Amino acid sequence: xxxxxxxxxxxxxxxxxxxxxxxxxTRSVFSRIHEVEEDVRAYVTLTEEKAYAQARYVDEQxxxxxxxxxxxxxxVGIKDNMCTKGIRTTCSSRILENFVPPYNATVVEKLxxxxxxxxxxxxxxxxxxGSSTENSAFFPTRNPWDLNCVPGGSSGGPAAAVAxxxxxxxxxxxxxxxxxxxxxxxxxxxxxxxxxxxxxxxLVAFASSLDQIGPFTKDVRDCALVLNLIxxxxxxxxxxxxxxxxxxxxxxxxxxKGVKIGVPREFFGKGLDSRVADVVRNAIDxxxxxxxxxxxxxxxxxxxxxxxxxxxxxxxASSNLARYDGVCYGYRAVPEKGEKYDIIEMYMKTRSEGxxxxxxxxxxxxxxxxxxxxxxxxxxxALKVRTLIKDDFARLFEKxxxxxxxxxxxxxxxxxxxxxxxxxxxxxxxYTIPVNLAGIPALSVPCGFVDGLPVGLHLxxxxxxxxxxxxxxxxxxxxxxxxxxxxxxxxxKRPKPTVRLQEGGNHRG
Amino acid sequence: MKLSKKEVEHVALLARLALSEEExxxxxxxxxxxxxxxxxxxxxxxxxxxxTYHVLPIQNVERPDKEHETLxxxxxxxxxxxxxxxxxxxxxxx
Numbered sequence: 001x002x003x004x005x006x007x008x009x010x011x012x013x014x015x016x017x018x019x020x021x022x023x024x025x026t027r028s029v030f031s032r033i034h035e036v037e038e039d040v041r042a043y044v045t046l047t048e049e050k051a052y053a054q055a056r057y058v059d060e061q062x063x064x065x066x067x068x069x070x071x072x073x074x075x076v077g078i079k080d081n082m083c084t085k086g087i088r089t090t091c092s093s094r095i096l097e098n099f100v101p102p103y104n105a106t107v108v109e110k111l112x113x114x115x116x117x118x119x120x121x122x123x124x125x126x127x128x129x130g131s132s133t134e135n136s137a138f139f140p141t142r143n144p145w146d147l148n149c150v151p152g153g154s155s156g157g158p159a160a161a162v163a164x165x166x167x168x169x170x171x172x173x174x175x176x177x178x179x180x181x182x183x184x185x186x187x188x189x190x191x192x193x194x195x196x197x198x199x200x201x202x203l204v205a206f207a208s209s210l211d212q213i214g215p216f217t218k219d220v221r222d223c224a225l226v227l228n229l230i231x232x233x234x235x236x237x238x239x240x241x242x243x244x245x246x247x248x249x250x251x252x253x254x255x256x257k258g259v260k261i262g263v264p265r266e267f268f269g270k271g272l273d274s275r276v277a278d279v280v281r282n283a284i285d286x287x288x289x290x291x292x293x294x295x296x297x298x299x300x301x302x303x304x305x306x307x308x309x310x311x312x313x314x315x316x317a318s319s320n321l322a323r324y325d326g327v328c329y330g331y332r333a334v335p336e337k338g339e340k341y342d343i344i345e346m347y348m349k350t351r352s353e354g355x356x357x358x359x360x361x362x363x364x365x366x367x368x369x370x371x372x373x374x375x376x377x378x379x380x381x382a383l384k385v386r387t388l389i390k391d392d393f394a395r396l397f398e399k400x401x402x403x404x405x406x407x408x409x410x411x412x413x414x415x416x417x418x419x420x421x422x423x424x425x426x427x428x429x430x431y432t433i434p435v436n437l438a439g440i441p442a443l444s445v446p447c448g449f450v451d452g453l454p455v456g457l458h459l460x461x462x463x464x465x466x467x468x469x470x471x472x473x474x475x476x477x478x479x480x481x482x483x484x485x486x487x488x489x490x491x492x493k494r495p496k497p498t499v500r501l502q503e504g505g506n507h508r509g
Numbered sequence: 510m511k512l513s514k515k516e517v518e519h520v521a522l523l524a525r526l527a528l529s530e531e532e533x534x535x536x537x538x539x540x541x542x543x544x545x546x547x548x549x550x551x552x553x554x555x556x557x558x559x560x561t562y563h564v565l566p567i568q569n570v571e572r573p574d575k576e577h578e579t580l581x582x583x584x585x586x587x588x589x590x591x592x593x594x595x596x597x598x599x600x601x602x603x
Contacts (some may be wrong), residue, residue: 098588099588100587100588102580102584102585102587102588103580195563195564195565196564196565196567208563209562209563209564235572238570239563239565239567239570241565241567242567303549304549304550304553307546307547307548307549307550308550310543310546310547311547311550318524322525325525326590327590327597327599328588328589328597329588329589329590330588330590331590332590332591340600340601341600342600342601342602343599343600343601343602344525345600346599346600347525348525348526348527349527351524351525351526351527352526352527352528355526360526360528360532360536361536361539361540363524363526364517364520364521364524364526364536364540365540365543365544367520367523367524368512368516368520368540368544371519371520371523377551378544378547380560381550381551381555382547382550383560383561383562384555384558384559384560384561385550385553385555385558386560386561387555387558387559387560387561388553388555388558390561390564422539422542422543423542423543423546426543437561438564439563439564439565463564
């Protein structure tokens with residue numbers, strides 16, 4: 001086992017005791033990055049110098065006898081849609097390709113204050129719109145378990161980096177499943193916290209009523225530790241919840257006797273790969289073996305979640321992305337040689353050249369749903385059905401502590417497999433989307449394999465019920481060994497990918 | 510819901526996107542199929558249901574009315590595509 005294979009809590013213990021220095025840990029992670037990044041391509045930007053400076057600072061602090069933060073000296077990667085002061089933040093889009101934020105996102109501030117070591121900025125679907133990271137304007141990221149497969153998305157970079165040992169943990173964002181689905185496809189833990197638990201200040205907005213930042217980690221204890229660091233009220237985010245934040249590690253008791261678990265039958269219907277269904281059913285049996293009370297239940301409005309999402313999310317996106325007008329920051333198109341343009345032509349040329357196909361598609365969809373004559377039929381109707389979905393969850397959480405389902409209907413799929421049909425791609429998020437609509441927390445934990453590809457178990461809880469989800473996930477994980485599996489990425493033994501990928505893949509389709 | 514080419518052109522103008530002929534046709538077909546799929550929500554009776562704009566029970570969040578430091582001018586202008594002194598420069602508006 002290499003240093004980069006260890007979890008954050010294991011490494012933190014070594015660092016605190018002085019058995020490993022933060023610099024040694026950082027060196028191990030960067031040598032892993034230099035070894036495998038050519039194939040995985042998780043990073044848009046590496047911040048190696050800054051990382052070593054931060055690591056050395058942590059080591060000095062320790063030598064000086066200062067108390068270190070719980071994850072001080074641990075290398076972390078950040079999805080490239082969270083602002084990092086002085087470090088390019090691209091959203092994997094041409095329109096922000098050269099954008100250097102003058103401030104840090106609150107989550108980045110919080111991590112840095114605790115002695116985090118930042119490895120770099122991670123690849124994603126452009127503006128977090130996608131489920132495969134094929135929509136990055138720069139390059140697709142590969143799945144460390146099979147380099148011919150996608151890592152999921154939109155946080156494909158953050159998920160692949162943790163799975164490949166290119167970061168010990170990472171931060172992603174989840175609007176419809178963008179943390180949980182790639183965590184599932186890459187065999188790691190990923191959590192979307194309750195809407196409002198983690199500040200979104202400095203997160204580039206996609207759909208503001210759905211977006212939430214959360215961790216990717218190698219195990220559940222790491223997830224609880226990272227959540228401890230990033231959760232909490234922020235005056236800079238007016239949608240930040242004023243709730244007190246517990247110590248999430250206090251829920252990791254391993255005891256789930258009597259915990260009531262509901263299994264919505266609608267999450268096991270048409271479209272679910274039967275091999276994934278078997279793996280997830282086994283995991284649910286395991287929860288029952290551990291003393292949980294498992295019961296089948298019904299979520300009648302489940303089938304409406306996806307259409308509701310594909311009205312609300314693009315509507316909010318079309319409004320949020322109106323800010324990319326080439327005026328204050330970001331790309332601005334230049335007029336054709338010898339021609340002049342007026343401001344409207346400048347906007348149109350800038351946006352048409354700066355955005356990729358999926359982003360344009362969603363802006364068009366959202367603009368249509370909000371336009372005069374269609375607002376009531378689409379947008380307002382979707383908001384009302386959203387209420388029905390939210391109420392469905394509320395009703396179920398009166399009876400159950402946690403709901404479980406598969407995280408994704410299939411394991412990782414091959415590049416190009418779903419890229420040409422937006423609807424097929426959108427179906428990848430069918431089990432994760434209802435959670436964002438209701439604003440509740442959910443987590444994906446590794447629960448087995450199908451043909452060597454990881455499968456995730458999806459645990460959903462009531463608003464601010466992160467503790468219960470972590471408790472169930474921890475008990476499951478500690479009684480299985482899937483979280484200890486690492487992908488076969490050794491340089492000599494690793495099978496070379498057979499699929500060739502194009503740069504800038506998002507300008508087709 | 511089938512979109513016409515004219516509707517696609519109208520929406521593109523509202524969204525400030527200049528689309529090629531090929532893009533117009535592709536978006537027309539793709540948006541039509543997504544909207545057709547989304548139409549299943551119209552099966553539901555929602556007459557007595559209130560819309561959910563966002564899920565938190567908080568409204569009208571205000572900060573204390575106290576002065577605080579803002580971003581320095583240089584940093585505010587550092588990403589300007591085109592700058593003129595302390596102004597963002599844009600093409601002619603009127």
